[in-house]
Amino acid sequence: MSTREKWRRAAGLLLVVLILAIAATPEFRTFVTLPDHLRLPQGQAHELSLGIPFSTAVQTAGGSGLGVGGTSPVSLAAEETGRYTLDVKLFGLIPIRRMTVDVVPQIRVVPGGHSIGVRLRSKGVLVVGFAAVKDSDGQVHHPGREAGIQIGDAIVAIDGKPVRGEEHAAHLFQEAGRKGRPVTVTVRRGGESLERTVTPVQDGESGRWRVGLYIRDGASGVGTLTFYHPASRKFGALGHVIADGETKRPFEFAEGHITAVDVVKIQKGKRAAPGEKITNQFESGGRLGTIEKNTRFGIFGRLSAPVRNPLYPEPLPVAMASQVKEGPAEMLTVVEGQKIERFQIEIVRLMRQPTAEGKNMIVQVTDPRLLEATGGIVQGMSGSPIIQDGRVVGAVTHVFVNDPTRGYGVLIEWMLQEAGILKAETDDAGLREEGLSRRLPVLPAVTGG
The missing domain is CATH 2.30.42.10 (PDZ domain)
Incomplete structure (x- = not known):
C-alpha cells in the first residue's frame, strides 16, 4: 500500500470519527430534533435553542409581527398573529434549516382534575367473540x-x-x-x-x-377531566383513545356522556400490578356533558354547564409544545371523594411531535403524599392535567406497568387541536392548518340469540 493511500485511509477514518463525535453531542441532537413547525401564543417571548456552537443568522419572512434576536438560543417575540418563516444560516451564509412559526391567539382553559365516569353506546352491537x-x-x-x-x-x-x-x-x-x-x-x-x-x-x-356470537353495545369506565374551554364549552379528557378490550380497535359509538363520580377507595399500584381508583356507581352522578369524539388524544365534547376548579378559580393559559420543558411540574387529580388536589411530578423526557398514542412525554411522580396514597400513577388518572410555570402543558395518559411511579403524558397542544379549539382560534387569525382511564371496563358481553 502506497503512502498516499495510507494517508487517504487515515483521513477517511478521522472524518468518520469526527462525524460520530459530533453526532454524539447534545448540541447536535438538539439541532436534528428541531421541529419544522411550531406554534407560539401571541404576546409571549420564547427562546429557541438551535444547538449549533458556530455563528448563525436567523432571518424571518411573513411580516414584522415576529421579532427575532440573538443567535443561539434565539429569542422570538410573538407580537402579532400570523404565519412566519425562519431561515437558519450557518455563518450567516449557508442555509441549514427552515422553520414555520404560527403565532396564535392566547388560549385559556379551566384546568380539570375532576374524576369522571365515561359511558359510550356503540353503533349497533359489536362482535367481540364466538361461542x-x-x-x-x-x-x-x-x-x-x-x-x-x-x-x-x-x-x-x-x-x-x-x-x-x-x-x-x-x-x-x-x-x-x-x-x-x-x-x-x-x-x-x-x-x-x-x-x-x-x-x-x-x-x-x-x-x-x-x-354463536358474543356481542356488546357499550363501554364504561373512569377517567379524569383535563380541561374545559369556557368560550366554546368544549372539554377534553383521558388523553388517549378508548379502545375495545377484545378487538383493541378504537370504540365507535353512537352516543356517549360523562358524569360526576366520587373516589371511594384507592387500590395502590405495585410493580407489574397497576392500581386503580375505585368509584361509586357513576350512573347515579349528575351528567356533566356529551361526548362527541373518541380520538388518539382523548375524548372530547361539550359540557352541559361550566365547571370550576377551586385550585385555579380563573382560567389558565396553555403552553404550546415548544414551550414545555423538562423539569418540575404538578399534576391535578382526585384521590378521595371529589376533592381535586395538586401533586408534584417531574417531566423527565419530551417528544414534542404527535405520536400514535399521544405519548409525548415521560413523567415521574415525586410527591411523597401521592406515592403513599396510590403508589404513583393508577388507572383512573388518565387525563389528569399537568401544570408547569402557571400554564396547562398536558395530561397524564398511561402508567409504566413495571414502575407505577412513572408514566406517559400527552401535550395539551395536540388535545386542543383534536378538540377543534386550536384550529378554530388559528382560523380566526387568518391561518389554515395544512391507559389509563381505568382501562375502561366494558359492559358484560352477551350471546346473540
Missing part, C-alpha cells in the same frame, strides 16, 4: 363465524331493522329461529357495509335460538 352452539343431538355449530362474520364487526341491522342494542339483537335472532328462517345481518367493517346470511341454531340445553 359454540350445541343442538339437541350434541352437534356443535358456529353459525355466525361460518357465515363470515368477524370479531370487530359492528352489527347495525338484522333483516333491515336497525339494531338498538344487545337485547334487541338477541330478540331478532330468536324470532327468526322460531320461524325457521335465516336472517340477513348487515355489518360495518372498516368503513365498509357488508351483508351476511346467518341461520340460527336452537340450543339443546336452553331451547333458545342462537347464532
Whole structure:
C-alpha cells in the first residue's frame, strides 16, 4: 500500500470519527430534533435553542409581527398573529434549516382534575367473540363465524331493522329461529357495509335460538377531566383513545356522556400490578356533558354547564409544545371523594411531535403524599392535567406497568387541536392548518340469540 493511500485511509477514518463525535453531542441532537413547525401564543417571548456552537443568522419572512434576536438560543417575540418563516444560516451564509412559526391567539382553559365516569353506546352491537352452539343431538355449530362474520364487526341491522342494542339483537335472532328462517345481518367493517346470511341454531340445553356470537353495545369506565374551554364549552379528557378490550380497535359509538363520580377507595399500584381508583356507581352522578369524539388524544365534547376548579378559580393559559420543558411540574387529580388536589411530578423526557398514542412525554411522580396514597400513577388518572410555570402543558395518559411511579403524558397542544379549539382560534387569525382511564371496563358481553 502506497503512502498516499495510507494517508487517504487515515483521513477517511478521522472524518468518520469526527462525524460520530459530533453526532454524539447534545448540541447536535438538539439541532436534528428541531421541529419544522411550531406554534407560539401571541404576546409571549420564547427562546429557541438551535444547538449549533458556530455563528448563525436567523432571518424571518411573513411580516414584522415576529421579532427575532440573538443567535443561539434565539429569542422570538410573538407580537402579532400570523404565519412566519425562519431561515437558519450557518455563518450567516449557508442555509441549514427552515422553520414555520404560527403565532396564535392566547388560549385559556379551566384546568380539570375532576374524576369522571365515561359511558359510550356503540353503533349497533359489536362482535367481540364466538361461542359454540350445541343442538339437541350434541352437534356443535358456529353459525355466525361460518357465515363470515368477524370479531370487530359492528352489527347495525338484522333483516333491515336497525339494531338498538344487545337485547334487541338477541330478540331478532330468536324470532327468526322460531320461524325457521335465516336472517340477513348487515355489518360495518372498516368503513365498509357488508351483508351476511346467518341461520340460527336452537340450543339443546336452553331451547333458545342462537347464532354463536358474543356481542356488546357499550363501554364504561373512569377517567379524569383535563380541561374545559369556557368560550366554546368544549372539554377534553383521558388523553388517549378508548379502545375495545377484545378487538383493541378504537370504540365507535353512537352516543356517549360523562358524569360526576366520587373516589371511594384507592387500590395502590405495585410493580407489574397497576392500581386503580375505585368509584361509586357513576350512573347515579349528575351528567356533566356529551361526548362527541373518541380520538388518539382523548375524548372530547361539550359540557352541559361550566365547571370550576377551586385550585385555579380563573382560567389558565396553555403552553404550546415548544414551550414545555423538562423539569418540575404538578399534576391535578382526585384521590378521595371529589376533592381535586395538586401533586408534584417531574417531566423527565419530551417528544414534542404527535405520536400514535399521544405519548409525548415521560413523567415521574415525586410527591411523597401521592406515592403513599396510590403508589404513583393508577388507572383512573388518565387525563389528569399537568401544570408547569402557571400554564396547562398536558395530561397524564398511561402508567409504566413495571414502575407505577412513572408514566406517559400527552401535550395539551395536540388535545386542543383534536378538540377543534386550536384550529378554530388559528382560523380566526387568518391561518389554515395544512391507559389509563381505568382501562375502561366494558359492559358484560352477551350471546346473540
